[in-house]
Amino acid sequence: MKKITLMVLLVFGVAMLFSFSTVEANAPGSEVLGEELITYGDFNFSTSELRFPDPVFSAAFGVAHNWGSLAFDSAAIAMPDPDQPENTVMKLSLSDPGQNWSSFFRFTTIKPSTTYDISIDFKVVGTTDNLGMRFAGPGPGLEIVFLNHASKTEIPDRDGWHNVQFQFVTAAESNYDSIAMWFHTMGSTDNYALIDNLVITEEGSEQNIIIGGDFEGFLDYAPPAELTAEPNLYGFYGENGEVGSGSALLANGGLLGKLVNVATGDYQFEMVFDTTELAGTNLWVMYATESVEEIGKVTLVTGGVLVQNWVSVEGNTYSVSGRLNAPAAATRLVIAYEGTSGLEIQSVSLKPIMVIPDSPFDPNIDYFQGPNMLLNGDFEAFEVGMVFSESQAEGAWGSVGLDGPGVIASLDGSNVLAIGQRVGNAFSSAFVITPPDLEVGDLIRLQYDVKMVLDTAPETYFRINTSFVGVANVDHYRIDLIVLEDGMLTEGEELLHMPISVEARGNDWYTVTMDFQVTTNFLIRTNSLRFLFTPNSATDFLYIDNVGLYPLFESEPTYELTTLNITENDQDLDIGDTLQLNFTYLPIEADAPSVVWSSSNTSVATVSETGLVTAVGLGAAEITVANEDGTITDSIVLSVFGVDDDAPGTGGGCFGTSVGFGSLMIITILTTIGIASIAALKRR
Known part of the structure; x- marks a missing residue:
């Protein structure tokens, strides 16, 4: 299928363009509706297994509509795969005493004079002599027993599962209206078949005519x-x-x-x-x-x-x-x-x-954006192929274990976060833990880049959004990426008057920006920013990049120096050696400081105004960098070794080989007891 890149779809030959736009928030004082309080208000409940009825499920059962079992057979049952509980399969078994056959059917359109390609995954537990399928209708059926079909092959990573593939060719006068599948239980509850991934396509087409053939979603509907x-x-x-x-x-x-x-x-x-x-x-x-x-x-x-x-x-x-x-x-x-x-x-x-309350933002102020409070929001620090998990990566990035995980991918020249489909997971997501130092009243800007590659139009997807969430898994300040709406408040006590802007970056990337105010409820009920996606296929992807949370200020803030760090570690030098020292400072937003370099022992080492150290004598010295008033400092220890030419007894003398007892004594002392004094000078 031709991919739709950020909402471009051809329908009936007409190009439909879906694009983001800037959304104006509702005016303060206006009324809006909060989040739905009646969960399951459509009365569709999930179940651990779903027994097929006679004749068929009604439309209220969604994807299970038009599936059923024959009255004279044991009913089929949709249930979790015993080996892969996240996957739903169909079970054919002796579920009704006295019924030695188990079956199911589905109404569908089957054309005459057409070749159909059929693929079925199945697993037989126990023994049987008959497992088959037919095209059924008012007249004679077109059927096959595929239990030991020549195409039967084992499915890797699914113990006991096999796949068969074959064709049915319908006659010109055929009038089939359904497909049916049966299993002979041999009169024992120990014998049963599991069916999965029933795919029937017209030759040359990829469209499965069996809606719900993978049986996913069947357990979303419980009987009355x-x-x-x-x-x-x-x-x-x-x-x-x-x-x-x-x-x-x-x-x-x-x-x-x-x-x-x-x-x-x-x-x-x-x-x-x-x-x-x-x-x-x-x-x-x-x-x-x-x-x-x-x-x-x-x-x-x-x-x-x-x-x-x-x-x-x-x-x-x-x-x-x-x-x-x-x-x-x-x-x-x-x-x-x-x-x-x-x-x-x-x-x-x-x-x-x-x-909607009054906006916390003054329209007459051009707010100043501070530094990003999130780490690794550009994902460049992660290796391509890295899979997020509940064991958070650097910067507190992760994915919930029950969801399909985020993966680091390379796209358009940079590392990005890719959120796509994983078999057995309806939801896929990634999160980052929000900074712990947020305070009530803070004005914050959320900003990120997004690109969506979708098989179908965005409105066909259940969820594509970002929100702040907590332990209760309730959305706060949700941004719907399917259709952007204003007043995206999703819990019952707060409303947010917030403009959301979406700017095209090119190459189908968009930058989403939302400004909001931190409230008491936000701090109590949220701890992370979540990107949530419900892909319809394995080729659907939500790509995220350049994620940031930025403090907003009415005027450009000033940042006071808090830390100085000498880049180099403690050093051993020989007399006459030089070493250039460098330093860094925090916060990085502060003005570059003027500093003063000093040495604790200038007879051992001297240091220039620019941090150039010269070793001049034996011993140890502490080299310190400080701000102008000396309240912020850092230091390292230099140990100087070698021969001091000015020390007594070091002359060559008439023998030309004397080293001088005094020099040897100094070297010995430095070697044996100097360690303690040097250790006392080690940097903090």
């Missing part, structure tokens, strides 16, 4: 379950109803509750429901706590009459939308129903209504 007084795993409870598979069904006297924490204030409530008969219906929504049954109760339908400012209708579908005030803090949202025909709730939503 009865509402009880005890909340389920997703926080729903109630009576006289059931919930799951994309809806909540309430009978007369039905009650649906959801655990949710709300503070006093206004919230936007929305709900979509169906009913075949509105006459006689009563419907309410309210908040509650464990001890208080009704808080802020609102009537939506009374005696079959809609409350018009809340409910609109189209056919049998009713849409509820309104401002639901919480006069006191509550821990539950409750919907109560009375009626004769039953109520099907398709979705529920509750979002805080918040007012």
